[in-house]
Amino acid sequence: MIPSCLYNLSSLTGLVTTKNFIYGSLPSNMFHTLSKLEHFLIGGNQFFGPIPTSIINASSFVEFDISQNQFVGQVPNLERLKDLQYLNLEYNNLGGNSTNDLEFLHSLANCTKLYIFSIFHNNFQGILPNAIGNLSIELNELYLGFNKISGKIPAELGHLIGLTLLGLQFNYFEGMIPTTFGKFQKIQQLQLDGNNLLGNIPPFIGNLSQLYYLDLHLNMFDGSIPPSIGNCQQLQYIELSHNKLKGTIPLEVFKLSSLSNMLNLSHNFLSRSLPREVGMLKIIGVLDVSENHLSGDIPTTIGECISLEHLLLQANFFNGTIPYTLASLKGLQYLDLSRNRLSGSIPDVMQNISLLEHLNVSFNMLEGQVPIDGVFGNATQVAIIGNNKLCGGILQLHLPPCSIKGRKQAKHHKFKLIAVIVSAVSFLLVLLFVITIYWMRKRNQNRSFDSPTIDQLAKVSYQDLHRGTNGFSTENLIGSGGFGSVYKGNLVSEDNVVAVKVLNLQKKGAHKSFIVECNALKNIRHRNLVKILTCCVSTDYKGQEFKALVFYYMKNGSLEQWLHPEILNVEHPTTLNLGHRLNIIIDVASALQYLHQDCDQVVIHSDLKPSNVLLDDDMVAHVSDFGIARLVSAIGGTSHKNTSTIGIKGTIGYTPPEYGMDSEVSTLGDMYSFGIFLLEVLTGRRPIDEAFENGQNLHNFVAVSFPDNVLKFLDPHLVFRDGEVEIEDENHENLAPNVEEGLVSLFRIELTCSMESPKERMNIVDVTRELSIIKNAFFTGVDTHNKYLKGGLNFEVICGKRS
Template identity: 75%
Template sequence: MNLVGQVPSLGNLQDLSILNLEENNLGDNSTMDLEFLKYLTNCSKLHKFSISYNNFGGHLPNSIGNLSTELKQLYMGGNQISGKIPAELGSVVGLILLTMESNCFEGTIPTTFGKLKNMQRLHLEENKLSGDIPPFIGNLSQLYDLELDHNMFQGIIPPSLGNCQNLQYLDLSHNKLRGTIPVEVLNLFSLSILLNLSHNSLSGTLPREVSMLKNIEELDVSENHLSGDIPREIGECISLEYIHLQRNSFNGTIPSSLASLKGLRYLDLSRNQLSGSIPDGMQNISFLEYLNVSFNMLEGEVPTNGVFGNATQIEVIGNKKLCGGISHLHLPPCPIKGRKHAKQHKFRLIAVIVSVVSFILILSFIITIYMMRKRNQKRSFDSPTIDQLAKVSYQELHVGTDGFSDRNMIGSGSFGSVYRGNIVSEDNVVAVKVLNLHKKGAHKSFVVECNALKNIRHRNLVRVLTCCSSTNYKGQEFKALVFEYMKNGSLEQWLHPETLNANPPTTLNLGHRLNIIIDVASALHYLHRECEQLILHCDLKPSNVLLDDDMVAHVSDFGIARLVSTISGTSNKNTSTIGIKGTVGYAPSEYGMGSEVSTYGDMYSFGILMLEMLTGRRPTDELFKDGQNLHNFVTISFPCNLIKILDPHLLPRAEDGAREDGNHEILLPTVEECLVSLFRIGLFCSLESPKERMNIVDVTRELTTIQKVFLDGLEQNF
């Protein structure tokens, strides 16, 4: 919905329990916008209320403190509400969640907030709040998420925050805080997602008690005035994935203990005063994707393995005494240490011996590898690995999908669920497919999917943006893929809106459906004929055809199909024993009898998809009983009585080429000709015998001709 205008009085709805007005265009940024709040005090059963992300302005009325004590969740973020936060709001003592972010609130946090003993999640970020962070925040012992960033708070970080023993996410960044980092905050063993103190004026050292953050995933103290050594105890924070220490005054050496952080992905130490060499052990951190040590006083040789082997993943500029490393870094070569003249002959002799032995060993190694590869070439295709896909963290996905909440779920299938989300690194709305790792084969299907999609680009295929391979906050394995988000949903929602509670603005006319059929055929043509390796979809159906803003169709979920490679003239099916053989009604009968998946099977699914688009009936429609199916249903009326089986949404639309004759619609000759041709393709693709079905090359050629005839006919008739 896109509601606009002012909210009327709702005070008569005394049994109202949930009021959700979020993400509309309500209010006009006037002083009268929030007048309706005073009438909600009559709604004594209200326990969830949201006006977030609208256009409300003005001040919050003091009467907001009279809202029901049953109110648990109050969302007001993303508006233009100004003025001070009313002290009366602290009287709504039942609140467990309060979000007021991205407004224009000013002044201090009311002391009455100390009464909100049940508060678990408090968001006040991106406002104009000032003054000290009040110590009574530490009395809110149930807090697990506190976000006060992007305000104008000053003073010190209250040590009383150490009383919030359930705190998992703490963001105080982008304020004017000073003083030292309280040890009490670092002693919060519960902190597991984020501690962000960046962009303040904190001074002193990073306390050695940082080692207490055993479960923290991200630590950010960048852009402060911290000094002293980086404590070696930071290597005890075994869950750390992201460390931001840049733009401080840290000195001393880079602690070698950082190499103990086996899950570390991101480390920024730039613009400090660090000296000494880069620890060799850091090249052994296998997950490290980004390292920035630029603008320090480092010296010595730069390692060449691990993250140091990719110039796009490391920054070392501004360290005049660094040398060596890979050639792309353009560093000077390291000087060769002098040797005493008396030992030169001995060393040369040793060098010759070592060279000869090394040559023999290398030659033997090469011959052995060659023989093994020749003998085991097939096996190499049975172990797919994830290559150079850029990855996102579990934290980013968790935050971007609001904790994978049900309200963000947009679909689910046998291998997982799909959520709508927002990821900072992609700066866009995305679809996040979370794999259900309890399903047999899910892990390997993820590997196959990543490799199959890594280099695939086509306008009619849903594009993979990135992926995540990590653990969740419970320590369980977590894998997800991030796709482009398609605003207009799936073809399923447009074909069957009444059964899916969907409400598209219009139904699909024949022109739309013809375009979608051609889009899907184009995607299949690419998968079957144009990819370096043949990609089989194995589960083509309307719910796997997504529509973008321009109603262009994009085929999804082809990544879990079998990946077929041709080796020495034989087909090697990289299926990882997933056993995916389609959905009932769309999968051909030979799959149910144990046949291997094939392009014939995809063509059958495509044929059924076409017939469903033209008739408006699913292949599992209750009409089809006792051996009847969608193919036979169409065959009976083909080609003379197609009007009897056409989707009713197609018949009355003049723009699709229909006109009235008495009480009956008849099709214009050009449109009837096109429909006959489309039905014929659908029938030939869904024949019982696999080898009698049309192939995708012939299909795309005929569809192009049909589209041209259709468009020419519309121009002549209208």
């Protein structure tokens, strides 16, 4: 305790006893006696009890520091401490009564010389009064963090224009950052983290030219990162993690040459690529963009961030290979690339990063041999699970051995001789085959062009089609579109009900090319493609050229009829449940993968939409109208690569934006249409809906509030039961009851496929792989987190699940 003898020293001006482990309380009348004290510094002891109310008599106080003790209760009136410059109450248990915890702030208005004020890490509760703005204009540092202060941040706080440090972190503040904060022209540290602040990060942040420390993490900020932040040329530390920020990372951030400590943008919804400008952060120590929606390659320029010690890129959609330039980061200690889509091998040069203590490349698509030196020599420092094609490495990693790629030198000569002989024989056989093909084509070219033959297709005449469709009557009309009309018919030659698509193309000629393309399309066969039976090239009864395709007839009509009940056929007993829709989505994806990846020549659909997806008796989806662009080219006498010049590029709403700028049709264009198709299947809304206003479209309608409450996007015709979606499999057995996480996965795929930039869209191989995983989770009801892990993918990335 403080010796009682001190109480008689009425002329004492200073009492300093910091960090001496003194135990006890302060007598209530203490400051009646020590009324001339100017410096009272007792921080870092074990004092307890309340602050004596007699402090009001110590009107000469310049410094008052009782920090790091165990004081409790309320702070007494301080209005007579007019010379007070330093007031430190931090790390106590003051407050705890929300009704008047902060009333003493009103009395501080008389402390016109107050320079530093801290109540950091106490139990102060209640709303911060507007009187906070009446504190001294000379106030330089204000610490209010780690309390329980609630309500909105008073705009009056912006009157304290002399502040260089403002700490409001880890309270219960809500609402937006007051615009008056733009007046903080001297502010150097701004800490608003750990609150419930929302809205956009205000652009006036860029006006705070002296700012070097900005911490806004653990709030609910949305919108994009303001590019104006690039005006803060003194910034060394940026912490924006755990918010709801969207859009791209502005390039201005990477041009902050002062950024030396940290850039943390993790746990947001930032999208597109990590710009190559990241290499401009030459002196950054920590770079964390994990748990976002970033995609594309990891830029090789990241190897130019020569001061990097911690690099975290996990839980994004990065693809491509691990850049070799990472080996240039000689000071790198922590590297996490897990839960992405990286492929290729682990670069050997990474074992040369001597300071690397932690490496995580789990759940990617890496393959090949794992190095054994450097960080790879310690199994406790390396995480590689979820890469099923990795091999080798140290024994503790328990990987399979790599296959032997070479043989002993003694055996090489023998096998080389055998290889030469086999190559020579193979060359002769290929040469003979080429000569035979050339001779056959030469013979075929001598045939009359006036009488082309249908090599593989069964012959059918215009008269057969006219008779089988009752003269192409309206009663037999089952659909129409930009390419022509479809009729239901019966053909004796096929002994089956067929669908006849009469092409509405005015371009004449190229008769033989059309037949060749029809033959090619007939050889394209897949369980989810409508099978082409034959085609017809003839003249109608009016002497006009006639071209038609004949398909198998699908009894359950087009998917469009099922999605939009206003045109629903009476034959259909009900609308589609979620299980059916998921199966149809997977069927269409499977067909698209076959067209893009597995055909001898890539086939681009160019008009994928629900009306071109037909359903058979078992509700299996079949894609129709594939290869129409190729047929159009054949009739017009143009090449397939130039189909964009002939004016037929699909249907408005499903057509990717680049087609409007005379770009060629492409597989990435098909992926955009597929993304819009998926959105329509799940939402029941057409891509150009009457409800959309101000240029909004289906993609933006979902993206603007994704991934929150995805159930509100669903087609209202889906059946809800106790707030959950009811889905059944084909055996009418109930599926996994909690499907919201799986729906987030589906919507994420759809939004990624329908991105405006072709480079940001998913390819069909990744789509079908992820759809298969989602289906397994739906139809088995197993724990989805474990299921995704076993499948080599990360549930949190696919389903948007956040820790």
